[in-house]
Amino acid sequence: MSRPQDEPLLPSAVEVPFSEMETALARWGFRPARPDAPRALTATVVAIGPRHRLSDAADALQQIGGQTGVRAILISCGTDHEPSVRISGTSVALEGLEPGYMNNAVAALRLSSLPTLVWWRGGDLATLDAVATLADRLVLDADDPVPGWRRAAALAEQTAISDLRWTRLTRWRALMAHFFDIPEVQAVAGTFGRLEVRGGDHHVLRLFAGWLASSLQSKAAMSIDLTTTPGPAPIERVRLADGTRELVLSLAPSGTCVQTAARVEGHAGASRTVSLGEQGLAALISEELRIRSRDLAFERALAALKGVA
Amino acid sequence: MAAILRPAQDRSGHSRGANPLEDGLRIEPTPGATTLVIFGASGDLTRRKLLPALHHLSRGERLPARFSVVGVARTPLGDEGFRQQLRDSLREFAGVEGEDEVGASLGARMYYLHGELDDPALYQRLRQRLDEIDGADGVLFYLAIPPSVYATVIEQIGAAGLSALASESGWRRIIIEKPFGTDLATARELNQLVHRHFDEAHVFRIDHYLGKETVQNLLVFRFANGMFEPIWNRRYIDHVQITAAETVGVERRAAYYEGAGALRDMVQNHLMQVVALVAMEPPTAFTAESVRDRKLDAILSIQPLAADGRSDGVVRAQYGTGWVGGHEVPGYREEPGVARQSQTETFAAMRLQLDSWRWAGVPFYLRTGKRLPKRTTEIAIQFKRPPLEVFKRVSPSPVASNLLIVNVQPDEGISVRFDAKLPGSRMQIAPVMMNFRYGTAFGGGVPEAYETLLIDAMLGDPTLFARHDVVEASWALITPVHDGWRAAPGELPIYEAGEWGPKEADALLAQDGRRWRTL
Numbered sequence A: 001m002s003r004p005q006d007e008p009l010l011p012s013a014v015e016v017p018f019s020e021m022e023t024a025l026a027r028w029g030f031r032p033a034r035p036d037a038p039r040a041l042t043a044t045v046v047a048i049g050p051r052h053r054l055s056d057a058a059d060a061l062q063q064i065g066g067q068t069g070v071r072a073i074l075i076s077c078g079t080d081h082e083p084s085v086r087i088s089g090t091s092v093a094l095e096g097l098e099p100g101y102m103n104n105a106v107a108a109l110r111l112s113s114l115p116t117l118v119w120w121r122g123g124d125l126a127t128l129d130a131v132a133t134l135a136d137r138l139v140l141d142a143d144d145p146v147p148g149w150r151r152a153a154a155l156a157e158q159t160a161i162s163d164l165r166w167t168r169l170t171r172w173r174a175l176m177a178h179f180f181d182i183p184e185v186q187a188v189a190g191t192f193g194r195l196e197v198r199g200g201d202h203h204v205l206r207l208f209a210g211w212l213a214s215s216l217q218s219k220a221a222m223s224i225d226l227t228t229t230p231g232p233a234p235i236e237r238v239r240l241a242d243g244t245r246e247l248v249l250s251l252a253p254s255g256t257c258v259q260t261a262a263r264v265e266g267h268a269g270a271s272r273t274v275s276l277g278e279q280g281l282a283a284l285i286s287e288e289l290r291i292r293s294r295d296l297a298f299e300r301a302l303a304a305l306k307g308v309a
Numbered sequence B: 001m002a003a004i005l006r007p008a009q010d011r012s013g014h015s016r017g018a019n020p021l022e023d024g025l026r027i028e029p030t031p032g033a034t035t036l037v038i039f040g041a042s043g044d045l046t047r048r049k050l051l052p053a054l055h056h057l058s059r060g061e062r063l064p065a066r067f068s069v070v071g072v073a074r075t076p077l078g079d080e081g082f083r084q085q086l087r088d089s090l091r092e093f094a095g096v097e098g099e100d101e102v103g104a105s106l107g108a109r110m111y112y113l114h115g116e117l118d119d120p121a122l123y124q125r126l127r128q129r130l131d132e133i134d135g136a137d138g139v140l141f142y143l144a145i146p147p148s149v150y151a152t153v154i155e156q157i158g159a160a161g162l163s164a165l166a167s168e169s170g171w172r173r174i175i176i177e178k179p180f181g182t183d184l185a186t187a188r189e190l191n192q193l194v195h196r197h198f199d200e201a202h203v204f205r206i207d208h209y210l211g212k213e214t215v216q217n218l219l220v221f222r223f224a225n226g227m228f229e230p231i232w233n234r235r236y237i238d239h240v241q242i243t244a245a246e247t248v249g250v251e252r253r254a255a256y257y258e259g260a261g262a263l264r265d266m267v268q269n270h271l272m273q274v275v276a277l278v279a280m281e282p283p284t285a286f287t288a289e290s291v292r293d294r295k296l297d298a299i300l301s302i303q304p305l306a307a308d309g310r311s312d313g314v315v316r317a318q319y320g321t322g323w324v325g326g327h328e329v330p331g332y333r334e335e336p337g338v339a340r341q342s343q344t345e346t347f348a349a350m351r352l353q354l355d356s357w358r359w360a361g362v363p364f365y366l367r368t369g370k371r372l373p374k375r376t377t378e379i380a381i382q383f384k385r386p387p388l389e390v391f392k393r394v395s396p397s398p399v400a401s402n403l404l405i406v407n408v409q410p411d412e413g414i415s416v417r418f419d420a421k422l423p424g425s426r427m428q429i430a431p432v433m434m435n436f437r438y439g440t441a442f443g444g445g446v447p448e449a450y451e452t453l454l455i456d457a458m459l460g461d462p463t464l465f466a467r468h469d470v471v472e473a474s475w476a477l478i479t480p481v482h483d484g485w486r487a488a489p490g491e492l493p494i495y496e497a498g499e500w501g502p503k504e505a506d507a508l509l510a511q512d513g514r515r516w517r518t519l
Helices: A018-028 A054-068 A097-107 A123-133 A145-149 A162-170 A170-179 A184-186 A201-217 A280-291 A298-306 B042-058 B076-091 B100-108 B120-132 B147-157 B183-198 B212-223 B261-279 B288-300 B449-459 B468-489 B503-510
Strands: A015-017 A043-049 A069-079 A086-087 A091-097 A116-120 A139-141 A160-161 A196-200 A225-230 A237-242 A243-249 A255-262 A267-275 B034-039 B067-073 B110-112 B136-144 B171-176 B203-205 B235-245 B314-323 B327-329 B348-350 B365-368 B378-385 B403-409 B413-421 B429-437 B494-497
Touching: A015 A018, A018 A086, A043 A054, A043 A097, A043 A123, A043 A280, A054 A069, A054 A091, A054 A280, A069 A097, A091 A097, A097 A123, A116 A123, A116 A225, A116 A280, A123 A145, A123 B314, A139 A280, A139 B327, A160 A162, A160 A298, A162 A170, A162 A201, A162 A280, A170 A201, A170 A237, A170 A243, A170 A255, A184 B503, A196 A201, A201 A298, A243 B403, A267 B042, A267 B100, B034 B042, B034 B120, B034 B449, B042 B076, B042 B100, B042 B449, B067 B120, B076 B100, B076 B110, B076 B494, B110 B120, B120 B147, B136 B147, B136 B449, B147 B171, B147 B183, B171 B449, B183 B468, B183 B494, B203 B449, B203 B468, B212 B403, B212 B413, B235 B261, B261 B288, B261 B314, B261 B348, B261 B378, B261 B468, B288 B468, B314 B503, B348 B503, B365 B503
Parallel strands: A043 A069, A043 A116, A069 A091, A116 A139, A139 A160, A196 A225, B034 B067, B034 B136, B067 B110, B136 B171, B171 B203, B235 B365, B314 B494
Antiparallel strands: A015 A086, A086 A091, A196 A237, A237 A243, A243 A255, A255 A267, B235 B378, B314 B327, B314 B348, B348 B365, B378 B403, B403 B413, B413 B429
16 A cells, blocks of 8 residues: 655654653553454564655554554654654654664653564664664565675674565475475485576575575585566565476465475475465564564575575 | 474474474474374364364465375265365355365365275275375374264274374374263273274374363463462462353254263363363473373362262253243253253253362362353452452442453453552442453464364374373263262253253352352
8 A cells, every 4th residue: 555655654643742752652551443452562563764665564563553462663764853753542653763863762662571573674774783772573674685684693693683575485485394394305305406486576586595505405506596577476486406306386376375396206296275375564574573582594594695696 | 372483393392304494484383294084074073163174274384295184974975075065164164255276275185985984895995095195104083973983983993904004104193072981981991992003192082172272371371470370279269160151052962962961061071171271280391291190180189079979069950941142942852852851961060179289178160051141161260359358448349359260262361350449539449350362462363273183183292182091080070970860860950041050050159158250
């Protein structure tokens, strides 16, 4: 859903002065979208990024806030040390905040004693370093992920990190992993020599390839072929092959399911269609909210990117 | 259970195969290759619960890459008929309309055999079909059939060699629906028969109550939070009430229910399992055996309900005509298939006393019945009043006892009732509720109990299933009560449909100066 850029982030929210935002929140309390639905206060989600990347984040967090106990804090970066604050039932928006004030604002607004997830939608990397210290989990989601990924090792020393592109790969990774539950596939796990990945987001393709290469630890060098397509789906097809063996995942024509097919030693099996699950921003962030621990597989996949063009 | 970064072990502690890709996978564990053989594949349970559960598991990517279903039943359906039954079932019970890719993919791996369950040839055909299926290393038999044919099917499975492993990496397991036996003697017989063909570790006696999130959460609530367990004892708890109420009558189950009754249909299994979870001591670890050992201890600590043929702390009754949900409903004896002079109880209530250091002197009151005013299952922990009534002179309203309510169904969650001061200059006290609801707290859906239990059985995790000794301990309590009723039927109280049971149930608590919670 696209909204006019001159529209405030939370159009139906109430505007309060920056200096009074804590008082306003305390006075109004936590007002879920459906007051009849009791909910556990599970986390604070802080979405930070350029203004144009926060509208859809605001929509997603409003949706999550309507279903769970998440307080959303939306902060667009700017030069104002006392920007206007808009408060709705479950969300707070600060537009144009000077990065130096970021920590102070988040510390005041986060829910006490509950996890804080920072959703990084891009911006100055110095700010990224600063907000990482506030986060129990940092989810990268910039248009260009490479600068953030380069800092990942250092960020991982401070907090658990992930990337929304990685979250989009969860189902694909799980389906590939299911092939390796088959003993015949497991027996030859380290021998697959060719990987082809095709889809609309080159970074997603690299991440998948990095993960597979780092996990399989192939005995021989794996030939990796990444093909970026104009289609909307970040990833459309994966083929892992070697000689007579072939494991294939393909996005079904509907775009909502993945078809799997395995051929091992000329023996076809494990062909099925499974749901891709919800892939909207709200679903992906909800998935990240359920993860509490460090994601070493993601960190290994990033480390393996050096060998993936 | 929330998605976790997947460890290389399942919940039962069994090491899984060396899958190089599963490390750190953000999904719940999936079983190895499995073929599910459903006996009673054309029946109600399969249509209403099992097929929707399999579809939902398939959507959620919980089923293994190599998964098949073989349906076995007397109805002549054929493979295509079974697949059509899947489509019908999904439309009727899972709200799946139109083309469904996941359903079609699942259906393509569903097969059907029809025949008489006592015919050895049927089992030879089953064996042949399993040999043809890719991925039949692991076979899970599901007895979704009337209890009267459990023994026949188990014997035939054994005689056909189907319980024996075809390969070293394979496994054979069996899920048996409740009721497991009709009394202590038959439960023992059935256990002995099952153990002739299956090791206890491969026997999964299913009680769908134990698959409910709230029931599982009882363990987390008690043993993952430091604040509740210290007060979970006779020093702070006055009594416990467990209610399992249904608004429906006997419906189409008269043939079964006439021989069972509320005591054996509900108390022996569901309610005893819930009592065990509330009363058990902390397990040393969350492993199947540790949890089930502690549950067994709890059930063994319950004082016998009947001595010398008398059971003073047990009430039974049967529903008469009345009104439920705005409709006039017939009495039990007027229901189709029910004997006009039936002595089957549709309501049971009882007081349990536990001989344990933790629970000595704390009664557990249980009640269950059909045609009650509301469909609800809950556990209510009633705490003792504060030792001193500080507000007695200044507050006109009495202080209510604290109450912790675990809602098992229909709205799974936990509530705490405590007293708060009403706003204003006067000191007035009113009870308020603090609520936690699964349906809204975490977002997303709560898995159906059958989904949880099917996956656990495929994974070989028996934590949420009843062990043979727990089942027998439960029957050992219930059987003398039932025998006593049969030996001296006496007058069976009748309660009006739509009421909370007979007055005798109220008297049971009134004797102790208590009353049932108003639900």
